[in-house]
Amino acid sequence: MxxxxxxxxxxxxxxxxxxxxxxxxxxxxxxxxxxxxxxxxxxxxxxxxxxxxxxxxxxxxxxxxxxxxxxxxxxxxxxSELGEKEWFGRARELAQVIVNRLDRPDKQRFTRTSPFTLGYSTVEVDRFSARLIRYFSEGLAVSVDEVRTVTFRPQRGGYAEAQVDLLLDSVTDVMLAVR
Structure with a gap:
């Protein structure tokens, strides 16, 4: 049972x-x-x-x-295999890749779907991206659960879901790495 x-x-x-x-x-x-x-x-x-x-x-x-x-x-x-310094160095490199993506201007952070295809709401993704930027740059409190469970409304011509989801997975990886 x-x-x-x-x-x-x-x-x-x-x-x-x-x-x-x-x-x-x-x-x-x-x-x-x-x-x-x-x-x-x-x-x-x-x-x-x-x-x-x-x-x-x-x-x-x-x-x-x-x-x-x-x-x-x-x-x-x-x-234990890499050593503490190497482990955190890799996490820091991944975090920098994430920050570089998030630092792009609003409505330009990810590839857009066609006007006939649904993607994620650009406004909602950009708003959450701003929180993530503050998490990485200022230490704003954002939990792993928030990243895992965030949802975005569909929008024609929105952001490509696969790209956004991959970035969120990477954010989760970094957050879990530095707990």
Whole structure:
């Protein structure tokens, strides 16, 4: 029996078999019985929806905690292999790449979709980008959960979702690296 609640009758939630299979694999990797799963893999995991499935919010929260555990383990391993100075140097380099992207002018930070295609709202992404700039330059409090869960309204001719999502993943990587 699972520890996740299911969605209400007739509603769609995450496929229980996929979730349970993924968590079983994660447990095996964590215990050292298997390989091939990283914090980034956990962050990018997606499940099909089906009627009567697991409540997505509960599963997502568990995946975020799992990602944190894997990221901490990966950080410790990398620090021991690379040394503290090299580890932070790499995190600083990634942070600089992020800041360089975010320092671009509003409405020009990312590739735009065509006027007929939906992307992310440029105003909302630019507003969140300004917060991230302040996080990197002034130490403004922004949590990893805020970065992981931020959503943007769709907009025709908006920012390309894949580029924005990749940058947010990189921000998460840096935040987890310097915790």
């Amino acid at each position: 699972s520890s996740f609640p299911t969605v209400g009758r007739g509603k769609r939630g995450y496929d229980p078999e996929q979730v349970d299979g993924f968590l079983s694999k994660a447990r095996s990797v964590f215990d050292g019985r298997a390989r091939g799963l990283t914090a980034v893999d956990i962050r990018r995991t997606a499940f099909d929806l089906r009627k009567g499935g697991y409540e997505p919010g509960a599963v997502d929260a568990a995946l975020e905690r799992l990602e944190d555990v894997f990221a901490e383990r990966e950080r410790q391993q990398a620090r």
